[in-house]
Amino acid sequence: MWTRVATGPVLLLCLLAGCSPPAAPPVPSAPSPSIGLDTAVLGTVVLGTDMAWAQLTLALNERALKTFSLVRDRAADARLVTLAGELADSHNQENARLKALLRQIGAPAENPHTGHDMPGMATADEVTSMSAARGAAFDQLFVDSLRKHLTQCQNLAHSMLESGKLPDALALATAIESARGQALTRLPDRAAP
Amino acid sequence: MKRAPLRIAAAALMLVASTLVMANPASAVIKVAEFPADCPFTHRLPDDPIVFPNLPGGSHSHDFMGNRTTNAFSTLSSLQAGTSNCNPSIDISSYWVPTLFNNNVAIAPSIATFYYLGEGVRADITARIQPFPLGLRIVAGSAAAQGPEGSRARWSCLHAGQVPPSGNFVTCPAGTQLESYLDFPQCWNGTTLDSADHKSHMAYPVNQACPATHPVPVPKLRQVIRWPVNGNPAGFRLASGNGYSMHGDFFNAWPVAAQAQRVRDCINAIVKCGANGQPI
Numbered sequence: 001m002w003t004r005v006a007t008g009p010v011l012l013l014c015l016l017a018g019c020s021p022p023a024a025p026p027v028p029s030a031p032s033p034s035i036g037l038d039t040a041v042l043g044t045v046v047l048g049t050d051m052a053w054a055q056l057t058l059a060l061n062e063r064a065l066k067t068f069s070l071v072r073d074r075a076a077d078a079r080l081v082t083l084a085g086e087l088a089d090s091h092n093q094e095n096a097r098l099k100a101l102l103r104q105i106g107a108p109a110e111n112p113h114t115g116h117d118m119p120g121m122a123t124a125d126e127v128t129s130m131s132a133a134r135g136a137a138f139d140q141l142f143v144d145s146l147r148k149h150l151t152q153c154q155n156l157a158h159s160m161l162e163s164g165k166l167p168d169a170l171a172l173a174t175a176i177e178s179a180r181g182q183a184l185t186r187l188p189d190r191a192a193p
Numbered sequence: 194m195k196r197a198p199l200r201i202a203a204a205a206l207m208l209v210a211s212t213l214v215m216a217n218p219a220s221a222v223i224k225v226a227e228f229p230a231d232c233p234f235t236h237r238l239p240d241d242p243i244v245f246p247n248l249p250g251g252s253h254s255h256d257f258m259g260n261r262t263t264n265a266f267s268t269l270s271s272l273q274a275g276t277s278n279c280n281p282s283i284d285i286s287s288y289w290v291p292t293l294f295n296n297n298v299a300i301a302p303s304i305a306t307f308y309y310l311g312e313g314v315r316a317d318i319t320a321r322i323q324p325f326p327l328g329l330r331i332v333a334g335s336a337a338a339q340g341p342e343g344s345r346a347r348w349s350c351l352h353a354g355q356v357p358p359s360g361n362f363v364t365c366p367a368g369t370q371l372e373s374y375l376d377f378p379q380c381w382n383g384t385t386l387d388s389a390d391h392k393s394h395m396a397y398p399v400n401q402a403c404p405a406t407h408p409v410p411v412p413k414l415r416q417v418i419r420w421p422v423n424g425n426p427a428g429f430r431l432a433s434g435n436g437y438s439m440h441g442d443f444f445n446a447w448p449v450a451a452q453a454q455r456v457r458d459c460i461n462a463i464v465k466c467g468a469n470g471q472p473i
Contacts, residue, residue: 044328044330044385044386044387045246045387045388045389045391048246048247048387049246049247049248051389052244052245052246052248052251053248053251056245056248056251106389107389108389108390112244112336112337112390115337116336116337116339116433116434116438117253117434118251118252118253119239119250119251119252119253152250155250156248156250156251159247159248159249159251159265160247160248162247163246163247163248163266164247
């Protein structure tokens with residue numbers, strides 16, 4: 001059973017003295033006399049994996065949503081229309097949870113991965129090609145793109161489960177890993193050339 | 194009559210002595226605060242232990258230099274257990290940049306030099322520059338920049354200084370190499386080795402001094418990368434986008450004493466040193 005860590009933003013950085021509840025941004029003190037010692041844990045980002053996973057998944061989802069919106073008016077295969085509709089709903093719900101998680105973590109307001117191409121995402125050019133396609137040609141482009149998105153999300157969620165720390169993030173990663181795996185089983189087989 | 198040969202001999206002796214003094218002056222050093230680490234390309238992965246820790250494959254492609262072991266799971270301890278191809282080999286830090294592609298073919302850097310400099314701040318501040326703390330992470334430039342805003346990229350051509358530097362890729366003459374210069378922030382907040390956005394714990398100087406928010410002066414890392422490409426840059430792209438998105442990552446794992454010696458003898462003393470930390 002997961003327990004909530006805190007209701008307010010969780011301190012992202014644990015200073016050498018240990019984690020304490022965040023207040024105002026820390027005032028830099030005089031240079032630490034321990035500069036010469038191994039300061040490996042001094043102010044490293046404790047929730048780095050959780051934050052990176054949530055930011056990246058959110059960015060991946062937002063890019064995928066752009067492709068889902070193209071399906072209804074272009075697809076030949078009715079199953080894809082159904083799938084895209086369901087995925088759009090589930091991705092929107094996930095995004096709300098991801099944003100709440102990022103606020104909980106105390107991540108910066110701006111997602112550093114929004115708006116530029118990351119592995120697993122349909123590139124801007126690919127979205128343009130999909131927009132212009134119709135019927136079976138569209139289906140092929142969409143399924144290929146969707147497979148990459150689903151696979152990357154699944155891989156990232158799996159890595160998150162191995163290394164993440166925040167219970168709420170781990171719970172969401174569990175749900176997303178499972179959902180992506182399920183969606184992958186619903187992809188039509190590759191159409192005949 | 195007999196004094197003339199004596200005077201001639203004395204004059205000759207003084208001439209020889211002064212020639213010897215001129216040939217071996219008390220200080221023959223070059224007065225530039227600098228020491229280098231030459232760290233060639235080692236490996237390529239879609240990993241980033243600073244921005245995507247423990248998320249292998251989450252990043253665009255990076256070319257790694259220096260430490261041979263760097264991947265998504267790297268920590269200071271794991272780097273310290275690794276080896277490096279840097280000259281000097283004791284620098285087991287990890288340096289990485291986005292992969293450069295030419296017509297979708299990945300091109301590894303041919304030369305990668307990391308200069309540790311004392312310039313950029315007043316001389317009295319240079320004199321008290323401190324070594325990078327163990328485990329410090331620094332990100333320079335902006336992977337998201339696709340135009341001048343937010344970009345720190347500077348592209349030019351090795352052996353073709355007549356080509357004006359630009360924030361995006363440039364056309365280098367045949368026989369020369371595309372090169373990138375990138376200066377890292379040189380003022381540290383003194384308390385944390387990283388930050389939530391991986392940038393806020395470092396700052397660039399303002400008016401040749403470190404701001405009050407980031408009061409500790411550390412070396413200015415200048416990343417100079419060359420690639421064996423030239424000509425029409427239309428086919429060039431970085432894994433992060435166009436040339437404006439050039440960036441660099443540094444994960445410090447220098448043994449404390451080795452870096453401290455160089456900072457003291459080369460940067461604080463304003464002496465140009467070689468990779469061995471000795472005056473050139």
